[in-house]
Amino acid sequence: MTRLSYYFEPSLELNYCVDYNNKEINIMNKERIIVDPKICHGQPCFKGTRIMVFLVLELLEAGITPEKIIADYYPNLTLKDVKAALQYAVNLIKNEEFIPFIKV
Helix, strand or coil, X not given: CCCXXXXXXXXXXXXXXXXXXXXXXEXXXXXXXXXXXXXXXXXXXXXXXXXXXXXXXXXXXXXXXXXXXXXXXXXXXXXXXXXXXXXXXXHHHHCCCCCCCCCC
16 A cells, blocks of 8 residues: 555646655546635535535435436536546545554
8 A cells, every 4th residue: 555645736636646656646537526725625526516525425325326416416416427426435545555553
């Protein structure tokens, strides 16, 4: 596993993480998800909205289908947006370093 740090381009869109070996790891579809400190306190959001990615992930966790999320909760999102949210979550977890707690 690698430790990651976030890299912001001047546009403030989070494009990728950089590990300590300066290897770029693409973590999101920047056409669909952005991170901007001026929007929703820097939480990842769907581009052109103030809908935070974690809100869609919580609905998926609750068992709500992507189609129902779009129809009932966020009609301005598409299936590609929901899939981008899942891919974002997968990439964050896949590329993260986990350090177990040891009881002392």
